[in-house]
Amino acid sequence: MDITSFLRDNNLSTPFLVLSSIFFLLLVIKLAKPTSSKKLPPGPPGLPIIGNLHQLGRKPHISTAKFAREYGPLISFRLGKQILVVASSPEAAREILRTQDHLLSSRVVPAAFQQPSLIPHSLMWSDANLSWKSLKTLCRTELFSAKALESHSRLREQKLGHLLDFLHIKQGETINMEDVVFITLFNTLTSIIFSRDFLDLKDVHGTRDGLNESLHKIIEYGGNINDFGSFFPIFERFDLQGIRKETVKQYEKTFAYWEDIIEERRVHVNSPTWSSEHARSFLDRMLENKFSNNQIYQLVTEVLVAGTNTTTSLVGWAMTELVRHKEVMSKIAEEIKREVNTDKISDSQLSKLTYLHATIKEALRLHPPVPLLLPHKATETCEVLNYTIPKNSIIFVNLWAMGRDPKVWDDPLSFKPERFIDSKLDFKGQDFELLPFGSGRRICPGMPSGIKSVQLILASVIREFDLVLPNDADPMKLI
Ligand code: HEM
Numbered sequence: 001m002d003i004t005s006f007l008r009d010n011n012l013s014t015p016f017l018v019l020s021s022i023f024f025l026l027l028v029i030k031l032a033k034p035t036s037s038k039k040l041p042p043g044p045p046g047l048p049i050i051g052n053l054h055q056l057g058r059k060p061h062i063s064t065a066k067f068a069r070e071y072g073p074l075i076s077f078r079l080g081k082q083i084l085v086v087a088s089s090p091e092a093a094r095e096i097l098r099t100q101d102h103l104l105s106s107r108v109v110p111a112a113f114q115q116p117s118l119i120p121h122s123l124m125w126s127d128a129n130l131s132w133k134s135l136k137t138l139c140r141t142e143l144f145s146a147k148a149l150e151s152h153s154r155l156r157e158q159k160l161g162h163l164l165d166f167l168h169i170k171q172g173e174t175i176n177m178e179d180v181v182f183i184t185l186f187n188t189l190t191s192i193i194f195s196r197d198f199l200d201l202k203d204v205h206g207t208r209d210g211l212n213e214s215l216h217k218i219i220e221y222g223g224n225i226n227d228f229g230s231f232f233p234i235f236e237r238f239d240l241q242g243i244r245k246e247t248v249k250q251y252e253k254t255f256a257y258w259e260d261i262i263e264e265r266r267v268h269v270n271s272p273t274w275s276s277e278h279a280r281s282f283l284d285r286m287l288e289n290k291f292s293n294n295q296i297y298q299l300v301t302e303v304l305v306a307g308t309n310t311t312t313s314l315v316g317w318a319m320t321e322l323v324r325h326k327e328v329m330s331k332i333a334e335e336i337k338r339e340v341n342t343d344k345i346s347d348s349q350l351s352k353l354t355y356l357h358a359t360i361k362e363a364l365r366l367h368p369p370v371p372l373l374l375p376h377k378a379t380e381t382c383e384v385l386n387y388t389i390p391k392n393s394i395i396f397v398n399l400w401a402m403g404r405d406p407k408v409w410d411d412p413l414s415f416k417p418e419r420f421i422d423s424k425l426d427f428k429g430q431d432f433e434l435l436p437f438g439s440g441r442r443i444c445p446g447m448p449s450g451i452k453s454v455q456l457i458l459a460s461v462i463r464e465f466d467l468v469l470p471n472d473a474d475p476m477k478l479i
Helices: 003-009 013-031 060-071 091-099 130-146 146-169 177-194 211-222 235-237 243-268 284-287 293-324 327-337 349-354 354-366 399-403 447-464
Strands: 074-079 081-085 383-384 385-389 394-397
Touching: 013 060, 060 074, 060 081, 060 399, 081 349, 091 383, 091 394, 130 146, 130 293, 130 447, 146 177, 146 349, 146 447, 177 211, 177 284, 177 447, 211 243, 211 293, 235 383, 235 447, 243 284, 243 293, 293 327, 293 354, 293 447, 327 354, 327 447, 349 447, 354 399, 354 447
Parallel strands: 081 394
Antiparallel strands: 074 081, 383 385
């Protein structure tokens, strides 16, 4: 991508040119005093001032994978003043997420989420500090522990039942599976959190209300890696792309849906007759822990955004690969026939479906929903693979590149679940070839819940329906 199209694509041409001429001199002076870059990992040469910003493109996991092929498994580049480091081999990932995890597990907050009243209550964007630890412990206990998953299984099965009923009614029609899976996952989570559904399968585009749209916008703004202000601190407060302003607008719309429910339950939880046994949702537990509205808004938004988007993407890619590889779909259907003899597949029967599990691992290898992990930040200067990672560098691990590397996998571009049969390789953060949920302190806390939902949805849909593309479309052309 050239600079002109980069500026045009990012709506920056006019304000950028005016402001850049004002601050040009200042930046040049600052850049003339480089930080210690002697032993930085190698990387592509950049331009003065903007560094490699113009080379990143819209799919940075793909552009940085190309750089890794040229410069090696640990590369560095510069976006404005900011140094970024990307690891693209299991060895480099192990050093970052295990050996130096204690120094490399802080976060950089994307512009979209830089809301001063909310960030102190963030699980996803706080540094790995004490309040992050206690939020994580609460979420582990109430949302993700084996006991919590067991107690949510009825809700998960109920929402899946709604999805299957809906698909039966629509049988023969064209359905965007990602839309309906998103709604199913969203309602499962909001039932666990608020004891309520918010979205309606019959209104997939959320035209009746704007919650669906607001959440998708928050996800979109949060994932904008070409977030200009973060790389040019001097421009940060101008919010040139309007990312912060737009996100605040969508946050406000989203929070308005929850405000009344929170207030209503707060009255119950604060009443003298309240006892812990009355708690019926995660909201009640947050209120028992004296969470403010802002704390609740932040945590709930993060859990909903992190839990729905990733899981939907995985189901979508798994279905795409199944449509491309009918023989894999048939093998899963046979396995379900052999192992499940009840009307509905329940949570507890999933562990018998080993071929389905291998298929999910294969989908995660080729299509990791978070292809670069979330950005980590170096709290101290440290060494990785004998290179120096300066303090405050932003660190990514390119799972997408590792999943397609012929040095790591045989025949990496083929979809072959068999590679995981009779293999001990798992995605739980111990095997650095396959890290779709990360590893170490920042490993995804929602992994057990996400995987259970994916297994249940895929198994039930494959058992009850034939997945085909509309109008005889070519499945190999799906992207
Ligand atoms: C297939 C499904 C999922 C995948 C592939 C996935 C993947 C990830 C990844 C790669 C990270 C970042 C790890 C890092 O930066 O090192 C992450 C973080 C996170 N995920 Fe997931 N996730 C999934 C499902 C879920 C679910 C269902 C929830 C909650 C309901 C969830 C909640 C979170 C949270 C709160 C974080 C931030 C943790 C922190 O920063 O300490 N995820 N996830």
